[in-house]
Amino acid sequence: MNITETLTTTVAAVLKQLYGIEQSADSIVLQDTRKEFRGDYTLVVFPYVKQARKAPEAVGAEIGEAVKAALPLVAGYNVVKGFLNLEIADSYWLQFVAEKAADGNFGLSTPAAESAPVVVEYSSPNTNKPLHLGHIRNNLLGWSVSQLLTAAGADVRKVNLVNDRGIHICKSMLAWLRYGNGETPESSGMKGDHLVGKYYVEFDKHYKEEVKQLMESGVEEEQAKREAPLMVEAQSMLKRWEEGDKEVRALWEKMNGWVYAGFDETYARLGVGFDKVYYESQTYLLGKELVQKGLGMGVLFRKEDGSVWCDLTGDGLDQKLLLRKDGTSVYMTQDLGTALLRHNDFGAERLIYVVGNEQDYHFKVLKLILGKLGFSWADKVYHLSYGMVELPNGKMKSREGTVVDADDLIDEMEKTAEEMSREHGKNDDLSDEERKHLYHILALGALKYFILKVDPTKNMLFNPAESIDFNGNTGPFIQYTHARIRSIVRKAEESGVKLTGNGEWKVMMTEKERGVVKALHALPETVMAAAAAYSPAMIANYAYELAKAFNSFYQDTPILRESDEQTKAFRVQLCAFVANALKNTMNILGIEVPERM
RNA sequence: GGCCCUGUAGCUCAGCUGGAUAGAGCGAGAGUCUUCUAAACUCUAGGUCCUGCGUUCGAGUCGCAGCAGGGUCACCA
Known part of the structure; x- marks a missing residue:
């Protein structure tokens, strides 16, 4: 029993004995005595004066006297208005130092042998550009929370889910093919992630130019954005990627390899790391099976066009798309799949996602759907939602060049x-x-x-x-x-x-x-x-x-x-x-x- | 517009489940190195805790309304 527990149980007993007040020890709060007063712990006596039918000062003095008599480690007390300040004997503090000073692990708990692990996902970068200040907050938080939970006795596994596929990667790849002249990290002396990021920016530049030209020739903006040749080609590249096209896959692996080497360097400098790394390219299809299961269970439904949805209107939310009409999956579908995978991989007690608060809605929906799919562990999913890092003139915007590079x-x-x-x-x-x-x-x-x-x-x-x-x-x-x-x-x-x-x-x-x-x-x-x-x-x-x-x-x-x-x-x-x-x-x-x- | 988050000193932030005169750092002003590391320490100045109403013996903290800022409401991730 620690000292506050000792004090509160004694106070509880004293309250009952003196005034017949029934109050459980753990509902009694002691606060640290403010430094302008004598004492170490303070009990606020206002809540008891009515039942005690005495002035606050008298109640404080009576409780103080009784606690002092019952506990040798309480050396004295004083009452200021309705505040009872308890003074702890120096012998207690000295004994504490004698017992704990040489303990190198003081303050840290060791995990219980049988406990299920806690899985912390953090970082989870896209592989089309280097890490920036926002990622830094994510990585530092993820690492630190992992350390913190470990210190509190949890068995923590740190995982990273790398978003290594998608249209954004194709954009970098396409731009590199078009404008790169075979440039590599070696030939340019650039860090791989920065090099790939350079071509992502390059894509955007040329793409915007195309859109502008189309619009000048009278095409509507929406349509221009959709039909700009670069965008069309990036889309087709993505399709070829999904079909397993050898050339596209080879380029994809090469450029992702550059990015990973760059990320590893940044991770090392930041002093963060992972126990397991998932790649979305290997997990993105997993959610589809769950969707089939959900359809079978009747918790999901198919619209006339063939797309699959989850109806969350009963939970005060909207309908959520889970499969496009062409059968391809969306972010949510993938996340459902990876959640299950992770649960099965670790038998985790908690699944913690370190993700920015801009995705609060996403995780709310994720938990709801997991629940509807019948997973009892849905409530073990915890979204550690952190705030944005803002610059003096607002959010970081890559297009405006205000990104602070890691x-x-x-x-x-x-x-x-x-x-x-x-x-x-x-x-x-x-x-x-x-x-x-x-x-x-x-x-x-x-x-x-x-x-x-x-x-x-x-x-x-x-x-x-x-x-x-x-x-x-x-x-x-x-x-x-x-x-x-x-x-x-x-x-x-x-x-x-x-x-x-x-x-x-x-x-x-x-x-x-x-x-x-x-x-x-x-x-x-x-x-x-x-x-x-x-x-x-x-x-x-x-x-x-x-x-x-x-x-x-x-x-x-x-x-x-x-x-x-x-x-x-x-x-x-x-x-x-x-x-x-x-x-x-x-x-x-x-x-x-x-x-x- | 619906939902969510935030609003505390000039600036950046603490303030645990409601409790004493609301705290730090930076910045401003004044001191402290012949002595264990001055990246430190000690003082001073600086506040309608966004506003209003309510609950309570007691509200920065809880509730409601309003104001301001941010996020989100994609067949993006």
């Missing part, structure tokens, strides 16, 4: 990290390789923290004109705090300070030390709460609070300079504890922490 952004961050580091000039003794690694983890630390500290469900703003900060509430701030602490711990070890972690500490804690200990104490429950909310942002905010509490302590408390050996050892132990907690929380965010910087 590789460019990482390059930019690394350059900034290097400049900042050189300015500080603290790493002159590092080797070139170590220094490069440092710049990299600082760059990624700044970028990842910047993105992950924002509530995933909310849209966020990114201003390319202002580079991401390295001071204040940032990744490097926390990385710096860690490096500083490690420096102290290294020096302590060199001078032979003994960290008698399992001994009992007999020291007087300062207010700042207590603040640090309490922050540490909150880690396990923070991890569980963040996992329940799928929110790396809660972890980021926690890490920041902890780092701030430590820095404040560090600023005016001697550690290695402390003359009392017992106190010095305790403080060093506390330092090591904080460093480890920072490391573990930053790891959940996918951020590496340096030993020095």
Whole structure:
């Protein structure tokens, strides 16, 4: 039983005994005492004054007295208006440090042996252009949520569903055939995904020109868009692809290969990865069988033209197309199929999709249809819907050239990290390789923290004109705090300070030390709460609070300079504890922490 | 137009299931390095929590209405 449970069960018993109030322990909420008051946990007594028939102050005092008498770890209490502030004995905090400081996995749970896995799908790129800032948010969130659920005790499998087929790929292929002159990543020195993206843009340029000419010759816009020669040819290429045309398939494989090599490089730089990669080209037909089954079950219906639909009007939605009249499948059809495939592949307890909130409707429909098809696991599908990344003048638009490219952004961050580091000039003794690694983890630390500290469900703003900060509430701030602490711990070890972690500490804690200990104490429950909310942002905010509490302590408390050996050892132990907690929380965010910087 | 999401300091964001005088960072102003890493710390200034009504002992938080912004309503993915 943890301390809040201990306190709430005692309060529940006290309420019953004093006033005959029946209230379950888990419905009693304790909040952290605000720092301007004395105490650690606060009980709001207003809800009980009516039944107790006494003034709030009196009720608070009576409960406080009774709780103190019942629990030795409650050292005292005070009542301010209707707020009962309970003061926890230092011995409790000291014991907590003694027990947990040396635990390298503090705050992390290990998966239960028998638990079914949780499958997290994220990234899921199209293979016609390179990754951009929106993908970065997706990838960082997907990776971090996976880490977070793992930290909360889940057995996580990360999967990627690559959209490697479709008209968009054909556009790049066609443009490359027409205008590429055999250009390759090798011959051009371009990263493969960028090269393919270049031809996607090239297609669009020529296509627009064709549409314009058609319209000038009097063709309606709709028709011009449909009948422009390039579009017609792209469509026919797609058809040939579906028929298995050797030439088309060979080109498709070649260009996709370039893209994958490019993606792999970006994934590696971002520090993300997958346990399994699905390719839509291999799964896109799966949904069709389900549709047949659905027709047989009578939950789907066929219109006169032969197209197949699901009627969702009973659920307050529309009718949804599942097969075109020519029998080809749409996005939803494929997603139904891949959901089943994934369920069968993993026997998953949950299927999590990290996908932007622009697809909220899609997932609502997906779950409904899976349910109608009779899959009991339909409610295990969870759409982790995250907000858009907006630029100061709105959404990113590839046509307007306002897309922030992922590789460019990482390059930019690394350059900034290097400049900042050189300015500080603290790493002159590092080797070139170590220094490069440092710049990299600082760059990624700044970028990842910047993105992950924002509530995933909310849209966020990114201003390319202002580079991401390295001071204040940032990744490097926390990385710096860690490096500083490690420096102290290294020096302590060199001078032979003994960290008698399992001994009992007999020291007087300062207010700042207590603040640090309490922050540490909150880690396990923070991890569980963040996992329940799928929110790396809660972890980021926690890490920041902890780092701030430590820095404040560090600023005016001697550690290695402390003359009392017992106190010095305790403080060093506390330092090591904080460093480890920072490391573990930053790891959940996918951020590496340096030993020095 | 229907449905969904968002609206907190000049800017970017916290604020857990309703609880004390609404918090950080950046930016602005003032201090702190002969001493454990100043990418830090300490102060100051800055708010009709979009508006109104309601529920409640108590509302930034819950409900309703309105206003503003975004998303979505494809035989695209």
